[in-house]
Amino acid sequence: MGRYVIRRLLQMIPVFAGTTVLIFVMVYALGDPVQARCGDRACDPATAAQIRHDLYLDHPLWQQYLRYMGQIFRGDFGVAWNGRPVTELLASALPVTLRLTVLAILFEIVIGITLGVLTGLRRGRPADTATLLGTLLVISVPTFVTGYVLQYLLGVKWNLIAPSVSSEARFDELIVPALVLALTSLAYVTRLSRTSVVENIRADYVRTAVAKGLPRRRVITRHLLRNSLIPVVTFIGTDIGALMGGAIVTERIFNIHGVGYQLYQGILRLDSATVVGFVTILVIVFLLANLLVDLLYAVLDPRIRYA
Amino acid sequence: MPEPRNHPDEAVEPAGGTGAAMGLGQDEARSLERAPGPGRAPAVPADRPGADRPHSLWSDAWRDLRRNPVFVIAALVILFLVVISVWPRLIAPGNPLSCNLDNSQQGSAPGHPFGFDTQGCDVYTRVVHGARASVTVGVCATVGAALLGALLGGLAGYHGSWADAVLSRVSDIFFGIPIVLGGLVFLSVVTSTTVWPVVGFIVLLGWPQIGRIARGSVITAKQNDYVQAARALGAGNTRVLLRHIAPNAVAPVIVVATIALGTYISLEATLSYLGVGLKPPTVSWGIDISQASTQIRNAPHMLLWPAGALSVTVLAFIMLGDAVRDALDPKLR
Amino acid sequence: MDEGATATAAQDEPPLLDVRDLHVEFRTRDGVARAVNGVSYAVRPRQTLAVLGESGSGKSVTAQAVMGILDSPPGFVTRGEILFRGEDLLTMGAEERRRVRGARMAMIFQDALSALNPVLTVGEQLGEMFRVHRGMSRKDARARAVELMDRVRIPAARDRVGQYPHQFSGGMRQRVMIAMALALEPELIIADEPTTALDVTVQAQVMELLAELQREYGMGLILITHDLGVVADVADHIAVMYAGRIVETAPVHEIYKRPAHPYTKGLLESIPRLDQKGRELYAIKGLPPNLLNIPTGCAFHPRCPLARDVCATDEPELYRISARRGSACHFWRECLGEHQR
Numbered sequence: 001m002g003r004y005v006i007r008r009l010l011q012m013i014p015v016f017a018g019t020t021v022l023i024f025v026m027v028y029a030l031g032d033p034v035q036a037r038c039g040d041r042a043c044d045p046a047t048a049a050q051i052r053h054d055l056y057l058d059h060p061l062w063q064q065y066l067r068y069m070g071q072i073f074r075g076d077f078g079v080a081w082n083g084r085p086v087t088e089l090l091a092s093a094l095p096v097t098l099r100l101t102v103l104a105i106l107f108e109i110v111i112g113i114t115l116g117v118l119t120g121l122r123r124g125r126p127a128d129t130a131t132l133l134g135t136l137l138v139i140s141v142p143t144f145v146t147g148y149v150l151q152y153l154l155g156v157k158w159n160l161i162a163p164s165v166s167s168e169a170r171f172d173e174l175i176v177p178a179l180v181l182a183l184t185s186l187a188y189v190t191r192l193s194r195t196s197v198v199e200n201i202r203a204d205y206v207r208t209a210v211a212k213g214l215p216r217r218r219v220i221t222r223h224l225l226r227n228s229l230i231p232v233v234t235f236i237g238t239d240i241g242a243l244m245g246g247a248i249v250t251e252r253i254f255n256i257h258g259v260g261y262q263l264y265q266g267i268l269r270l271d272s273a274t275v276v277g278f279v280t281i282l283v284i285v286f287l288l289a290n291l292l293v294d295l296l297y298a299v300l301d302p303r304i305r306y307a
Numbered sequence: 308m309p310e311p312r313n314h315p316d317e318a319v320e321p322a323g324g325t326g327a328a329m330g331l332g333q334d335e336a337r338s339l340e341r342a343p344g345p346g347r348a349p350a351v352p353a354d355r356p357g358a359d360r361p362h363s364l365w366s367d368a369w370r371d372l373r374r375n376p377v378f379v380i381a382a383l384v385i386l387f388l389v390v391i392s393v394w395p396r397l398i399a400p401g402n403p404l405s406c407n408l409d410n411s412q413q414g415s416a417p418g419h420p421f422g423f424d425t426q427g428c429d430v431y432t433r434v435v436h437g438a439r440a441s442v443t444v445g446v447c448a449t450v451g452a453a454l455l456g457a458l459l460g461g462l463a464g465y466h467g468s469w470a471d472a473v474l475s476r477v478s479d480i481f482f483g484i485p486i487v488l489g490g491l492v493f494l495s496v497v498t499s500t501t502v503w504p505v506v507g508f509i510v511l512l513g514w515p516q517i518g519r520i521a522r523g524s525v526i527t528a529k530q531n532d533y534v535q536a537a538r539a540l541g542a543g544n545t546r547v548l549l550r551h552i553a554p555n556a557v558a559p560v561i562v563v564a565t566i567a568l569g570t571y572i573s574l575e576a577t578l579s580y581l582g583v584g585l586k587p588p589t590v591s592w593g594i595d596i597s598q599a600s601t602q603i604r605n606a607p608h609m610l611l612w613p614a615g616a617l618s619v620t621v622l623a624f625i626m627l628g629d630a631v632r633d634a635l636d637p638k639l640r
Numbered sequence: 641m642d643e644g645a646t647a648t649a650a651q652d653e654p655p656l657l658d659v660r661d662l663h664v665e666f667r668t669r670d671g672v673a674r675a676v677n678g679v680s681y682a683v684r685p686r687q688t689l690a691v692l693g694e695s696g697s698g699k700s701v702t703a704q705a706v707m708g709i710l711d712s713p714p715g716f717v718t719r720g721e722i723l724f725r726g727e728d729l730l731t732m733g734a735e736e737r738r739r740v741r742g743a744r745m746a747m748i749f750q751d752a753l754s755a756l757n758p759v760l761t762v763g764e765q766l767g768e769m770f771r772v773h774r775g776m777s778r779k780d781a782r783a784r785a786v787e788l789m790d791r792v793r794i795p796a797a798r799d800r801v802g803q804y805p806h807q808f809s810g811g812m813r814q815r816v817m818i819a820m821a822l823a824l825e826p827e828l829i830i831a832d833e834p835t836t837a838l839d840v841t842v843q844a845q846v847m848e849l850l851a852e853l854q855r856e857y858g859m860g861l862i863l864i865t866h867d868l869g870v871v872a873d874v875a876d877h878i879a880v881m882y883a884g885r886i887v888e889t890a891p892v893h894e895i896y897k898r899p900a901h902p903y904t905k906g907l908l909e910s911i912p913r914l915d916q917k918g919r920e921l922y923a924i925k926g927l928p929p930n931l932l933n934i935p936t937g938c939a940f941h942p943r944c945p946l947a948r949d950v951c952a953t954d955e956p957e958l959y960r961i962s963a964r965r966g967s968a969c970h971f972w973r974e975c976l977g978e979h980q981r
Contacts, residue, residue: 011476018480026492136629140622142573144580145596145614152603202711204754210709211749212820213742214772222768226759238482245485249577253600263488264581267495275492283483302804303758 004304008294012287023279024065027272072280078273081266086277089262094281097258099171100250101243103178104185108236112186116193116232117225123198132194135187143246147180147253164255174256181250185239192235196228203227230300237293241286368634378630384623392439399435403428403590414608421612424595425602430609433590434616440591441620444502444509445572451510452571453564456517461556463518464525465548471522478515486512487577494583505584509571520563521556528555558635566628569621576617592617654726655682656860657706657745657828662720664701664884666931667713673931675701675715677884683828683860688851690863690875690892692907696928698884699864703830706862707747708737724828743773746821748850750833752813756805762789762816763801769823788819792849811842815849822853828860835870847874868911872896877964880904883929883939886958890965900967900976902944938970946971 049058059067071078077086119128138146154176155163165173200206201224209223248260255261259278266274298304372378391398406428410416413423421430463474489512497504528534534551542550578584579593580600587594592613599609664676676698683689691699704710705717708729722729724745729737749755757765766788767781776784782801789797792815805813814834821829831850835843851874854861863875871878871892878895880888880903888901899905906924926943929935935942941951950970958966961976969975 011479014476015479015483018476019483022480022484023492026496136622136625137618139625140569140573141614141618142576142580142596142621144577144600145610145618148600148603148610152607156604204749204751205757207709208747208749208755208820209757211707211741211747212769212772213738213740214768215738218772222760223757227757230759241483241485245487245489248487248491249581252581263491267491279488279492282485282488286483286485301759302761303806 004298005295008291012291016283016287019283020069020276020280021065023283024068024276025061027275027279068276072277077277080274081269081271086273089274090259090277090281093257093259093262093278096256097244097247097251097260100174100178100181100247100256100258101240103171103174104182104243105236105240107179107182108186108189108239112189113193113229113232116190117197117228119190120194120197120201120228121220123194128194131190135190138183138187143180143184144249144253146183147177147250150176150180151253167257177250177254177256180253181243181246184246185236185243188239189232189235193228193232196231197224200224200228226300230297233296233300234293237290237296240289241282244282244286368631371634372630375630375634377626378634381623381627381630384619385627388438388442388620388623391435392442395436395439399432401429401432403433403436404588414606422606422608424609425598425606430595430612433595434592434612436590437592437595437613437616438620440502440585440589441572441575441617444505444575444585445568445624447502447506448509448513448571448575449564449568451506452513452567453517453560455510456514456519457521457556457560459514460518460521461525461548461553464522464556465529465544465552467526474518474522478518481512481515484512486574487581490574490578491581491583494578497583500586500589502585502589505575505578508578509574513567513571516567517560517563520559524556524559525552528552531555562628562632562635565631566625569624569628572617572624573621653684655723656685656687656725657683657862658721658723658726659702659706660721660723662702662705662722663718664698664705664710664715665718666715668932671932674934675884675931676705677934678720679881679884679886681879681886681889683862685827685860686854686858687877688854688861688863688875690865690871690878691881692865692868692871692878693881694866694928696883696931697881699881700832701884702881703747703832703862703864707745707830708741709747739773742769742826743824744826745828745830746824746826748814748817748821748829748831748834751837752810752817753805753837755817756813758805761802761804762808766801766816766820766823769820773824784823785819788823789816791822792816792819792853794819810838811846814838814842814846818846818850818853822857825857826859828862829854830862830864832864833866834863836865836867843870850874868907880907883934884931885939885968886966887940887968888966889958890961894965898976900961900965900972901969902946902971902975903940905975906943906945938968946974 068078075087077090080086080089115131119131122128151163154160161176162173165177205227206219206224209219214223244259247258248264250256251258251260252264259282263275263278265271266278406424406426408427410419410423410427413419413427415422419429419431421434424430424433459474463471490508493508493511494504529552531551534547537547537551575584576591576593576596579586579591580597582597584593585591595613596610596617599606599613603610659682660680662676662679663674666673666675679698679702681689681691691702693699701710701715704715706722706729710717717730720730724740729740732740756762763782763785766785767776767778770776770781770784771778786797786801789801794800794812794815800808805816808816814837818834821831834850835846838846847870850861853859863871865871875892878888878890878892879886880895880901882903888895888899888904890900895904896908899908903924906922909922910924924943929939929942935952937950937952937954938944938947938956941947944951946969948971954970956968956970958968959972960966961972967975
């Protein structure tokens, strides 16, 4: 197990480096941050040169990258377009998005797995077919459409929720946005759990468990689910990245001041410090989540652990 | 988000499962065919009626598909979409860009069944003409990602060793970037109003998914006894790849690509909604939905029609992919 | 082994398991597959019944019906009785039947790697029997698991009890399966091709262990196999199945000497033998029948060397040849006589 963890950690390093380089180069191509800082009027050359020097822009790109990474590991993410440190923006935005994402993952786990397992056990019945059709519909309608429709119906027409989330972004305000964010993934989790249950229900070891005279409940929870949910756990792990990407859309619909909102502002203002800083953090969160899932996978499946 | 990530129920990888069928009557037969698994006496002998003449995977799949109502409906919808994206004027002779502000946000009127948008453009005409952008992006991005993914994934799987290691890490890097996030960063640089930057971006972030599938099936195929035998008999790399391995790897790639097509169309709309995808004057459902979204209280019809068209399109492609997967899944044969 | 003595002793006792006229069908999209069509057999305590047949002959489906582990749907028992110590299992309530499974009758599967749960330790899977059926504590169950593993001669049982199935060799895994079946000292064990997946050298060891444990515990044993070689040493009685029917039933030593059904004869002649080295091997012509469309009359007639017109129209009953023998062939006398020559 120890060697497995170390191997996974080592594999993360090139991926982290590659991803951040890619982002760094792309943000560099975004446009001239100096121009953006001067606003609409043309920059006075001396000031421009000063800014360029301050921002380390007068060095080759690879040196800028190394210097930037060095700073990040000391906790210095630079200064955003509005003069506030990027870390300050992160500190206010990250908890909001984390709350949103965590809620969304909870929805995926609780609703998605429950629906998937129940339909998998009742394969071919009307409830199963209806759920499958439902998941197809949910997957087909883009999130931003669902978001606006729910916001309109619940927030405007029936007045059940506030149409936009306050700056505190409390858990209760985030329920509907998190549901919108989770919806597509939830449909995938449902389908995956169902497929997995359907496949494993005919497995030889389930038949053995029945032949052992175990009660149905024990056959399902201890033998069937333990095996069926392994791929589901993997999916939910890889899905964390997609959720954080999706948060950009959801946060825009419900006016939530999270990571997606700040990132969007940063891109509009060609503010490389904000963009690179936020994306780097997101990539780190994503990689850590994947590592966590890999470890969980190894805990759940001894065949991996001892491979 | 409708993103082309690892779709769980595409399950064409060796370790993955048989796909979740639509539950439309195939499950019974499937469970029977599965019942005589290893260690059980087959309830039905392997030779099913009519199995005496040789069938290829493809002709069997085609026979199954023709009988599958899901496939037929999806295929008809897609055919219709393709026709109107090539010749939109067949059913919408108007010009989607000729608008009259006097009609701003008006409801349906004679000759204008879907009403007007904020600029006073005819929503029906725009919805019909918007199909072209979606279908073009979907088809081109899928073909690109499938070719690139099959090529690189196939090579990684066949060659193994360092090529596999390098390509796996590279695809990890692309997987490390959430796709909407990447789209915001990469595409905000672009000023072109054509569909090509969006297509290019989707190919760039979409190929690793198909590459992984291709790699997996090539590795499985490579381990087959007959491939080993062909190699032992001295067949060259090209021959082994083309005759023995490619046919096995093509089916899973086609299945994943068909389902991905639907999600790519949805992704294009999402990017356009965020303002980094297609840009006016291109007519796109994503752009129209984005503009309508702020007016949902006053004129919900502006949102309803393009969103409905988009959803039906995505649904049709996903259903087509589902049906194709059920027909091609070699585990059921 | 004194087969004759045990067999006669068992003969006087009432049967442990008495299957009567069992019918099982699978309802599929392509039609109804009649997998078992009127099978009757009996097993007495301490007796071993070998059920022989090709794949698709219905031998495993019958066993699954007896254990109550048919995949249903699509499999359904449509007719018949399964009497276990005189009680019909088919009319029993689900909960009552569950208590029989594992505790009073147990099953050994062919492929232990897939039949054991990959994510639970061997100790957990063995101990589960005691925990569920006997309500033992985790600790006691584990101790019993170690005892069982010792009993089936798995070396270093105490250290291996916490390992997972994939960490065992094929032979050792099959011993775990046997241990699991033995755990609660059942009256009947059904072994479905218990050695097919194993290496030949290991096969003999596992069969020997099974026979020895059977003697020791005095269980009835149903041994399902397609391998005539395995049968000769351990079985008392043989039932040969074809297309969901029993076509011949006889004490083991008689069937080898004088088969009374052309199918049994074909099976015997297709075994390679040292004294016939150099001769071409005999093979039964044709393919096993399609269960969706079983031939009329005698299901074996399209492949039978003795077939005449009547075979295609009249279904032979299981003719009584002697007190303990039966053959479902119109021409069983001919079959016996021909062999005598």
